[in-house]
Amino acid sequence: MLCHTTSALLAVLAILAVAFPIAAQDEITIALGADVTSADPHYHNLSPNNNLAAHIFDRLVHQDERQGLIPGLALSWRTIDDTTWEFHLRQGVRFHDGNPFDAQDIVATLKRAPNVPNSPSSFGLYTKAIKEVIVVDPYTVRLKTATPHALLPNDLSSIYVISRKAESASTADFNTGKATIGTGPFKLAEFVLKEKIVLTRNDNYWGPKPEWRRVTFKLITNDSARVAALLAGDVQMIENVSTPDIERLKANKDFALFSAVSNRVIYLHLDSNRDQPPFVTDKAGKPLAKNPLKDVRVRRAMSKAINRPAIVERIMSGAAIPAGQLLPEGFFGVSPNLKADAFDPAGARKLLAEAGYPDGFRVTLHSPNDRYVNDEQIAQAVAQMLTQAGIDTRVEAMPSAPFFTRATKLEFSLMLVGWGSGTGETSSPLRSLLATFDKDKGTGAANRGRYSNPKMDALVEQALVTVDDQKRAKLLAEASEVAMNDVGIIPLHYQVSFWGARKGLTYLPRADEYTLAHLVQKSKGN
Amino acid sequence: MTVFLIRRLLQSVAVLFVMSLIVFAGVYAIGNPVDILISPEADQGERERAIRALGLDLPLHQQYLVFLRKAVTGNLGESFVFSEPALGLILKRMPATLELALAAMVLAVVVGIPLGMWTGLYPGAPSSRTIMVGSILGFSLPTFWVGLMLIMVFAVMLGWLPSTGRGQTGTVLGVTSSIFTVDGLRHLVLPAFNLALFRIALIIRLTRAGVRETLLQDFVKYARAKGLRERRVIFVHVLKNILIPVLTVLGLELGGVIAFAVVTETIFAWPGMGKLLVDSFNHLDRPVIVAYLLLMVCMFIAINFLVDALYSVLDPRVRIVTRGT
Numbered sequence: 001m002l003c004h005t006t007s008a009l010l011a012v013l014a015i016l017a018v019a020f021p022i023a024a025q026d027e028i029t030i031a032l033g034a035d036v037t038s039a040d041p042h043y044h045n046l047s048p049n050n051n052l053a054a055h056i057f058d059r060l061v062h063q064d065e066r067q068g069l070i071p072g073l074a075l076s077w078r079t080i081d082d083t084t085w086e087f088h089l090r091q092g093v094r095f096h097d098g099n100p101f102d103a104q105d106i107v108a109t110l111k112r113a114p115n116v117p118n119s120p121s122s123f124g125l126y127t128k129a130i131k132e133v134i135v136v137d138p139y140t141v142r143l144k145t146a147t148p149h150a151l152l153p154n155d156l157s158s159i160y161v162i163s164r165k166a167e168s169a170s171t172a173d174f175n176t177g178k179a180t181i182g183t184g185p186f187k188l189a190e191f192v193l194k195e196k197i198v199l200t201r202n203d204n205y206w207g208p209k210p211e212w213r214r215v216t217f218k219l220i221t222n223d224s225a226r227v228a229a230l231l232a233g234d235v236q237m238i239e240n241v242s243t244p245d246i247e248r249l250k251a252n253k254d255f256a257l258f259s260a261v262s263n264r265v266i267y268l269h270l271d272s273n274r275d276q277p278p279f280v281t282d283k284a285g286k287p288l289a290k291n292p293l294k295d296v297r298v299r300r301a302m303s304k305a306i307n308r309p310a311i312v313e314r315i316m317s318g319a320a321i322p323a324g325q326l327l328p329e330g331f332f333g334v335s336p337n338l339k340a341d342a343f344d345p346a347g348a349r350k351l352l353a354e355a356g357y358p359d360g361f362r363v364t365l366h367s368p369n370d371r372y373v374n375d376e377q378i379a380q381a382v383a384q385m386l387t388q389a390g391i392d393t394r395v396e397a398m399p400s401a402p403f404f405t406r407a408t409k410l411e412f413s414l415m416l417v418g419w420g421s422g423t424g425e426t427s428s429p430l431r432s433l434l435a436t437f438d439k440d441k442g443t444g445a446a447n448r449g450r451y452s453n454p455k456m457d458a459l460v461e462q463a464l465v466t467v468d469d470q471k472r473a474k475l476l477a478e479a480s481e482v483a484m485n486d487v488g489i490i491p492l493h494y495q496v497s498f499w500g501a502r503k504g505l506t507y508l509p510r511a512d513e514y515t516l517a518h519l520v521q522k523s524k525g526n
Numbered sequence: 527m528t529v530f531l532i533r534r535l536l537q538s539v540a541v542l543f544v545m546s547l548i549v550f551a552g553v554y555a556i557g558n559p560v561d562i563l564i565s566p567e568a569d570q571g572e573r574e575r576a577i578r579a580l581g582l583d584l585p586l587h588q589q590y591l592v593f594l595r596k597a598v599t600g601n602l603g604e605s606f607v608f609s610e611p612a613l614g615l616i617l618k619r620m621p622a623t624l625e626l627a628l629a630a631m632v633l634a635v636v637v638g639i640p641l642g643m644w645t646g647l648y649p650g651a652p653s654s655r656t657i658m659v660g661s662i663l664g665f666s667l668p669t670f671w672v673g674l675m676l677i678m679v680f681a682v683m684l685g686w687l688p689s690t691g692r693g694q695t696g697t698v699l700g701v702t703s704s705i706f707t708v709d710g711l712r713h714l715v716l717p718a719f720n721l722a723l724f725r726i727a728l729i730i731r732l733t734r735a736g737v738r739e740t741l742l743q744d745f746v747k748y749a750r751a752k753g754l755r756e757r758r759v760i761f762v763h764v765l766k767n768i769l770i771p772v773l774t775v776l777g778l779e780l781g782g783v784i785a786f787a788v789v790t791e792t793i794f795a796w797p798g799m800g801k802l803l804v805d806s807f808n809h810l811d812r813p814v815i816v817a818y819l820l821l822m823v824c825m826f827i828a829i830n831f832l833v834d835a836l837y838s839v840l841d842p843r844v845r846i847v848t849r850g851t
Contacts, residue, residue: 035805037607044607045565118579118609120563125572171609193608193615194805195692195797218691220795221805224674225690229795232681232689370808401810405557422567432567442569 026213028505030517031220031229033240039191040174041160041182042113045121047420050158051514052217055199056096057160057182060087060106061153065510066330067263067424069153073101073161073183079467082148083131089139093206095163096187102138108164116171126155148465150472154423185210185518194219199517210518217517230255230500237501239515243317243374249500258499260509261321261328264420265429266372268365268382268490270299270413273450277413279364283392292361293413293449299487300341301351305389306382307343312493315377319498323491325480326421326429331511333426333463333476338484340491348389360390366407367416369397373495379416382492407448415448418495424511426476430460434488449489456482538827545823546597549816550590558582559606559810580606593816602820603813607806612817616799622692623798625703626790627783629718631776634725639772641726642733647760649738657730664727673720673793680716688713690795717794721787725779732775736768743767769840777833785822 034048041053062072074087093101110133114124129152132144145152161183162169169179180188185207186199197217201210218235220226223242227249229235241249241257249255270293271277282288292298308322321328322340329336352360363386367379376397383393393414407415421428436452437444443457444450459479466472484491497513506523510516560576568576577583581592593603602613645654681689693713696706704710740746741764749759788800799818806814837844 038609043609044563045568046563118604118606120560120576120580120606121565121568122572122575122579124575125565125568175610192797193610193618194802195795218795220690222792222795225677225793225795228674228677228682229689232677232685234681234689234691399808401557401559401562401808404561408558408561419566422565428567432569439570442571445569445573446566 024213026211027216028212028214028237028517028520029216029218029235030515030520031218031226031235031238032515033221033223033226033238035194035219035221036197036217037193038171038175039177039180039188039197040116040171041162042116042123043119043171043174045123045125045158047513050160051516052197053160053182054184054514054516055186055215055518056180056184056188057162058093058184059157059160060089061157063157063424063512065260065508067511068332069157072157073106074156077153080142082465082467083145085143085145085152086136087141087143089141090206091139093183094204095183096181096202097163097165099163099165099181101161101163101183103135103141104138105161105164106141107133107135108167109159109161112162112167113159118171123159126158129155148467150464150467151423151425151427154425158422186215189214208518211521212517215517227500230502233502237499237505237507237515237520239497239499239513241498241500243315243319245500246317246319246498254503256501256503256505258501258507258509259319259496260511262420262495262497262513263327263331263422263424263511264372264418264495264513265323265326266320266375266378266416266418266492266495267323268302268492269415269417269433269449270302270451270490271410271449272299272488273452274410274413278411279366279413281362283359283362285362288361292355292357293363295355296486297351297355298357299490301348301355301389302386302391303341303487303490304344304351305348305391306341306385306490306492308340308493309343311378311381315374315381316493316495319373319496320493321496323493325484325491326419326426326433327424328494331421331424331426332469333430333473333480335477335480335484338481340493345385345389352390357390360392362392362394363414364394364396364412365414365416366403366412367395367397368400368403371400371403372416372418375416375418378492382416410448410450412448416492417448419446420513422512426480427460427463427472430456430476430479430483431464434483435460451483451488453482453486453488456486456488534827534831538824541827542820542823545819546593546816547590549819550586550593550812553810553812553815554586557810559812562809563606602817605806605814606811607809607814608811612813613821615814616802616818616821619797619799619802621703622796623784623787623791623800625705625714626717626721626787626796626798627780629705629714630721630725630783630787631780633718633722634729634779635776637722638726638729639733642730643737643760643765645730646734646737646741649734658734661727661730664723664730667723669720669724669789670793672723673717673790676716676720677793687716689716690793692797717790717796720794721783721790725783728775728779729772732772733768736771737764740764740767766840770837773833773836773840777829781822781826781829784825 036048036052037044041057059072060074062070064070073090075090077087080086110127114122114127129145129149130143131146134142136142163181166179173179175191177188185202185205187202189200190198199215201213220229226238227245230238249257272293275291277291312320312322324340325338327334365379365383367375369376379395383395386393419429431443432446434451435443435457437447437450456479459475463472463475466475499507499509504523505520507520564573564576605612605615641657645657648654677689680687693704693710694707695702695704698706749763786800788804791798791801803818
């Protein structure tokens with residue numbers, strides 16, 4: 001006969017063992033890898049925030065999985081003249097509180113989006129081209145721009161539409177759920193900062209009905225813990241599977257992996273502007289007569305010295321694609337003639353000798369160590385490859401906070417950075433990374449090497465006012481070719497994003513790295 | 527006693543003041559939060575608007591004065607990242623950390639002191655030697671690794687316990703905590719053990735040393751000679767005398783556990799203050815960093831004061847000495 005304490009202990013263990021809440025078939029828990037800072041869709045232009053907003057709110061223009069523009073709350077749009085766009089709105093759409101959607105909500109949205117107080121990164125970026133909003137009728141809106149602005153639909157695909165009732169709502173109102181009324185596939189049930197978000201299905205959604213009645217997003221920022229949660233069954237799907245875990249999940253029959261090339265390119269930015277850039281010296285440590293990075297042959301040599309396939313295979317575990325320009329194949333504005341530089345150390349040394357540096361020189365490569373996938377390891381590999389080609393490279397890695405501050409202050413000459421083109425087309429990197437730095441025009445804001453090529457600038461400027469998609473794509477491709485042939489930056493690879501899920505779930509992977517619960521489906525036959 | 531209190535209070539205010547100065551200067555030296563927070567696609571005009579919105583366009587000493595002016599009314603500023611009052615953010619997440627910290631400390635005391643006494647009383651026994659080796663491992667294994675191993679073994683391989691997060695909370699007598707629900711306790715076990723491991727090792731060794739030393743004291747010999755039961759000798763006389771160093775360390779560790787349970791909170795996605803602090807450092811969210819560190823300074827001061835007061839209870843030789851009254 002068991003004594004009392006032992007039987008009590010066994011009873012407790014038995015209760016603990018079965019005290020799982022059984023998850024219903026139409027509920028799903030997904031682990032996200034980055035914190036959502038607010039439920040207010042206009043507060044902070046941050047990927048995780050926009051990811052959440054895409055569940056609760058809609059935009060006028062949506063993006064498909066390749067970031068192509070598709071109708072959202074706007075059924076169609078066209079230009080009436082150079083500076084006027086007309087949008088025909090979807091009818092019969094209702095907000096979560098039952099109120100019908102019409103053009104007045106667009107007016108309220110465009111008024112609120114750029115004006116949220118204390119915004120660390122506002123959506124004014126996307127609304128500043130709009131000079132005037134004209135309501136033609138309840139389902140037709142005209143937007144006038146100051147100058148011809150070809151990217152207006154792209155800009156609008158980043159602005160989430162709120163109800164006119166929430167026009168003067170504060171960010172706190174959105175966080176508590178009071179003002180978080182949208183037209184999207186889910187309603188916000190609970191928002192706990194930095195912990196979890198609970199959504200419930202909007203049964204009156206105008207689009208395809210989501211499969212999940214209840215979605216719980218858990219925020220697990222540590223990569224290993226996130227994979228462990230998937231393996232343990234605490235969550236059914238995760239985003240951003242870290243590179244060491246990809247093989248492990250691939251080999252496990254209980255899980256499926258989904259991957260897509262993202263719009264993020266990892267590249268090297270070089271100071272091709274100053275005559276005496278910091279950290280560039282000869283091999284003895286003495287300053288050089290002129291800046292070697294100004295010579296296109298030196299830049300091309302550096303690009304040839306890098307073994308991109310090796311980085312992709314060994315460091316990124318296959319979760320990358322070697323890059324020869326700013327966006328991968330298939331994206332808007334990409335040139336079919338640009339390929340990633342082949343690994344050619346002999347060619348690199350020849351070019352260096354031609355440029356007048358037969359013995360090479362010395363440079364320091366700066367890199368963040370907590371921002372991009374395997375950033376520090378990539379920097380180490382690149383440094384070793386450059387050193388083997390004759391350019392002695394030292395690596396200095398630091399957290400993002402000091403890195404970006406110092407890089408923006410132009411304290412570095414060679415840095416490893418990444419660029420995610422939120423609009424899914426090449427005008428974004430061309431304009432911000434490679435165009436000449438001009439405060440008034442707003443170009444070259446992230447051009448930390450101060451690269452300047454007037455020919456490319458002209459092409460980009462022309463593209464931005466060319467409304468015809470085909471013509472614009474050609475101009476952007478041409479601009480990419482000009483910039484890449486002149487090695488304005490050295491692209492390394494495009495990141496490939498991986499999502500992991502239990503067998504029985506499928507997800508259409510996206511280039512914008514978003515994890516959208518309404519696109520997670522149960523696979524047929526399960 | 528009053529003089530002691532007043533002096534302590536003045537010292538505390540001075541420490542808080544110096545702390546806020548150091549943090550301001552330190553965070554300023556690291557970098558500009560706007561460069562981290564702003565969308566890379568933003569242009570120069572947007573960057574300048576963001577700098578103005580966060581109040582960073584003023585010179586540093588002016589920013590500090592603005593902070594001081596608001597701080598004396600209890601407003602420690604709004605987070606750059608979340609646009610919520612910094613103090614509110616921290617206090618909202620404090621219950622979770624306190625829960626974890628107290629669970630860890632209870633584990634440390636409940637496991638550490640008995641094991642430590644055992645090894646002190648029977649140092650040669652094989653069980654004692656095993657415990658001592660175990661304590662070395664407890665010291666040396668990094669919390670990060672132990673946490674991941676616990677998740678691997680108990681959550682992934684055995685499936686007995688959940689891998690991350692905080693469980694459901696229950697309210698008892700107005701206090702909401704996850705220790706009141708079975709689901710909450712299941713979620714608490716692994717992180718609390720992870721956090722407690724180092725402290726258990728510490729307490730075992732401290733208690734053992736204390737017991738070994740106290741057993742040789744004269745009063746123990748006299749107590750035994752007097753005919754007191756062994757139980758009373760150990761649990762009343764020996765235990766009380768070894769508690770002073772243990773209490774000091776517990777006080778320090780309690781403060782450390784509450785303020786800096788970062789690694790455990792990160793691995794187990796525990797929604798506590800420590801994770802908030804580390805993320806704030808990465809984003810240079812100065813209001814939250816300042817508010818957090820000031821709050822923690824207050825907490826350490828309070829804990830130290832409590833420990834000092836407890837000394838005089840435990841050890842009649844120690845009194846809070848007042849001079850000149």
